[in-house]
Amino acid sequence: xxxxxxxxxxxxxxxxxxxxxxxxxxxxxxxxxxxxxxxxxxxxxxxxxxxxxxxxxxxxxxxxxxxxxxxxxxxxxxxxxxxxxxxxxxxxxxxxxxxxxxxxxxxxxxxxxxxxxxxxxxxxxxxxxxxxxxxxxxxxxxxxxxxxxxxxxxxxxxxxxxxxxxxxxxxxxxxxxxxxxxxxxxxxxxxxxxxxxxxxxxxxxxxxxxxxxxxxxxxxxxxxxxxxxxxxxxxxxxxxxxxxxxxxxxxxxxxxxxxxxxxxxxxxxxxxxxxxxxxxxxxxxxxxxxxxxxxxxxxxxxxxxxxxxxxxxxxxxxxxxxxxxxxxxxxxxxxxxxxxx
Numbered sequence: 001x002x003x004x005x006x007x008x009x010x011x012x013x014x015x016x017x018x019x020x021x022x023x024x025x026x027x028x029x030x031x032x033x034x035x036x037x038x039x040x041x042x043x044x045x046x047x048x049x050x051x052x053x054x055x056x057x058x059x060x061x062x063x064x065x066x067x068x069x070x071x072x073x074x075x076x077x078x079x080x081x082x083x084x085x086x087x088x089x090x091x092x093x094x095x096x097x098x099x100x101x102x103x104x105x106x107x108x109x110x111x112x113x114x115x116x117x118x119x120x121x122x123x124x125x126x127x128x129x130x131x132x133x134x135x136x137x138x139x140x141x142x143x144x145x146x147x148x149x150x151x152x153x154x155x156x157x158x159x160x161x162x163x164x165x166x167x168x169x170x171x172x173x174x175x176x177x178x179x180x181x182x183x184x185x186x187x188x189x190x191x192x193x194x195x196x197x198x199x200x201x202x203x204x205x206x207x208x209x210x211x212x213x214x215x216x217x218x219x220x221x222x223x224x225x226x227x228x229x230x231x232x233x234x235x236x237x238x239x240x241x242x243x244x245x246x247x248x249x250x251x252x253x254x255x256x257x258x259x260x261x262x263x264x265x266x267x268x269x270x271x272x273x274x275x276x277x278x279x280x281x282x283x284x285x286x287x288x289x290x291x292x293x294x295x296x297x298x299x300x301x302x303x304x305x306x307x308x309x310x311x312x313x314x315x316x317x318x319x320x321x322x323x324x325x326x327x328x329x330x331x332x333x334x335x336x337x338x339x340x341x
Contacts, residue, residue, distance in 0.1 A: 016112050023111045030118075032130030034147045041111055042102035043068040044077030049133060050114055051084050054123040058084040067139025074100040090117075240280060247275045247286050254290035 024035050031049055041047065045066050052059040059080050065073050078096045085092055092113065098106040131147075134140040251271060255263060271292045278284045283295040 016109060018112050018115060020108065023108070023115060026115050027111075030130070031134075032147075038104055038108050038111055039102045042099055042107055043074050044081055044096075044099070045137070047110070047114060048077055048081050048084075049130070050118060051081055052133070053125060053128065054118060054121045055084060055088050056125070058087060061133060061136040062138070064134075064137035065139065066134060066137050066143040071100050092117075243283075244275055244278070247284070247292075248272055251275065251286045251290060251292065254286070254288075258290070 020038055023038065027033050027035055027041070027046060027050070031046065031053070033046070035041065035046070043065070045064050045068065048059050048064045052061065063076075063080055065077055068074050068077060075096055078094055078099070082094055084090075085094070094110075095106070099110060131144050134144055255268060260268070274292050275284055275286075284292050285295050287293055
């Protein structure tokens, strides 16, 4: 496998549409865990074990801290992970500051990436015992005991076979039968049976089905209103950030036409940051001389929506999907020294 295979996993890749339940089943079956929440992966220990599964010997198992509770202990696990990524040229920036906060969305995206990277790696280790591997780490035995206790409370379930390779896709339905037990004869007599679902309401003259459909229609109309409101907010946010891009483009074009005469690089960078960090209430624009000035009340931003519509409808724009490799490479270049050490 080429170690740059992770470059193909951009933010619009199908990997980022894998659901929470499917991810939990993936980690639990492959590594013999009993995770119930994505947030339980925030310590970095699970990511370390999966990386060691893909690249045997890439992470010292004895240094993985399974009983990590504090932020600095989480960071130690992620340092092991980043070192393994660097060793095998995996160009993935790990945002440790976000992951250790145990926020659902941040850890979900990272777990989605981990599963996609595992699928692309084609890694398979016959007879792999996740519990034995974890026992070699700090607090691994206690962690295994807690996994056993949780499994006992949940109920009996079939153990994962160690001699078979896990499938790429995993079932999301529970293995426990949800079929209700048959009622006793006394319960059958006591429970009334509605033999006609189209019973007519004598007060309104309408059937129960009509009333149900009317209720569903009201709920759908309410959802449509909420979606329309959400779309409006998204369009406002889109116009806001598109305006920033247009301002930066205009600024650089003016400076380029003047061949940057009389301008220092620090001044150019400072003005670009001024555009990027401007808020809605304290926005800025670029004047004809290429100066970044505060937005006045007389200035109109109606052209932003028009420019955006023209850009989205232009046939000259490329149709290729955005690849996440470029941004990942830039982030690694800026942050590897801080996280990988």
